[in-house]
Amino acid sequence: MIKMIISDLDGTLLTSEQKIGDKDYQSLLDLGERNIIRVIATGRSPFSFSKVIPRDFPIDYLVFSSGAGVMDWKTGEILIDRSLSAGKVEELARIFYSEEISFKVLAPVPDNHHYVFFQNGNPHPDFMRRMEYYRGYEKKICFSPPNFGEASQFLIILPDDVKEFDRLSRLCLGVKVVRATSPIDHQSIWMEVFHPEVSKGTGCRFLCDKLEINQDETLGIGNDYNDLDLLDFTAKSFIVENAPQSLKDMYKIVTSNNNNGFTDAITSEGIIFP
Numbered sequence: 001m002i003k004m005i006i007s008d009l010d011g012t013l014l015t016s017e018q019k020i021g022d023k024d025y026q027s028l029l030d031l032g033e034r035n036i037i038r039v040i041a042t043g044r045s046p047f048s049f050s051k052v053i054p055r056d057f058p059i060d061y062l063v064f065s066s067g068a069g070v071m072d073w074k075t076g077e078i079l080i081d082r083s084l085s086a087g088k089v090e091e092l093a094r095i096f097y098s099e100e101i102s103f104k105v106l107a108p109v110p111d112n113h114h115y116v117f118f119q120n121g122n123p124h125p126d127f128m129r130r131m132e133y134y135r136g137y138e139k140k141i142c143f144s145p146p147n148f149g150e151a152s153q154f155l156i157i158l159p160d161d162v163k164e165f166d167r168l169s170r171l172c173l174g175v176k177v178v179r180a181t182s183p184i185d186h187q188s189i190w191m192e193v194f195h196p197e198v199s200k201g202t203g204c205r206f207l208c209d210k211l212e213i214n215q216d217e218t219l220g221i222g223n224d225y226n227d228l229d230l231l232d233f234t235a236k237s238f239i240v241e242n243a244p245q246s247l248k249d250m251y252k253i254v255t256s257n258n259n260n261g262f263t264d265a266i267t268s269e270g271i272i273f274p
Helices: 009-013 022-033 086-098 125-133 162-170 200-211 225-233 261-268
Strands: 004-007 037-041 061-064 069-072 078-081 103-106 115-118 138-140 153-158 176-181 189-194 218-222 236-240 252-254
Touching: 004 009, 004 200, 009 037, 009 218, 009 261, 022 037, 022 261, 037 200, 061 200, 069 200, 078 200, 086 103, 086 115, 086 153, 125 153, 153 162, 162 189, 176 225, 200 218, 200 225, 218 225, 218 261, 225 236, 236 261, 252 261
Parallel strands: 004 037, 004 218, 037 061, 115 138, 218 236, 236 252
Antiparallel strands: 061 069, 069 078, 103 115, 103 153, 153 189, 176 189
C-alpha cells in the first residue's frame, strides 16, 4: 500500500507554462483526503519555489535544493540542513577558479538565493540569465579575506557536453555531484556540487524514517537526471514522457508534464481513480 508519493516539480508536476494542471491539483487534494503523504522534491530553493507555488499549496513536505534541505510545508520548519564545510568550499572554489570556470557558491539553506560568484570572460548565457533573476543577492567572490563560509552547493553551467561534466566531476572529491538539464534553455548541463549525503533520495529516506513509512510504501515521479536518486529509492518509480530517452529506458513511462503525468502515475497504481 502506497503511503507516500514524491514528485519532482519542474518538468514533472509543473507544465511548460509553469503551472499545475487542474487534474494534478485535484489529485493532490484527493491524496490528502486519503492521508497519503505528499512530497515535492525539487532542485529549487525555498525562494525560487515560492515564485511558482503558493503557500497554501496542498502538500505535506518539501525536499528542496535537491535534498540539501527538508521542510515541513505546513509549519515552515526546516527539518534538515546539509551544507558543505567552509574548508571544502574554499578547496572547490580554488579548483574551479583555476579552471577559469564561471561558478556560484550558494549560501546555506534556506537563504540559498544569496550567493558569491566568479565570472570568466565568456560566461554561459544561462549563467547570465540566473544572475539577472537573482539580481541584488550576489557578491563577487573574494579569497583574501574570504567572503564565504559554509555553503549549500556550487552551481556551474556547461554546454551540452557530458565529457566536460565528467572531467570536472572527477576534480570534486568527497562531495556529491549532480547533473541536471537546464530548466531555462532545456539543453545545457547544470553541474551542482553538494555535501556527500545530499540527494532527493536521502531527503525522502529521512522523511520515511521520521514518519515510519517503509520504502516499499513509496512512489516517485520525475523527469531528469537529478531525479535518479529519488527514483532509485522509491518502490514504484515513473518517468514522464517528456524526459530524456535514456531515462525512459529505465523506468515506467507516464504521460507528459503537460498532460497530467502525475495523475497518470497514481491512477495507474489504483491509488485514486480518474
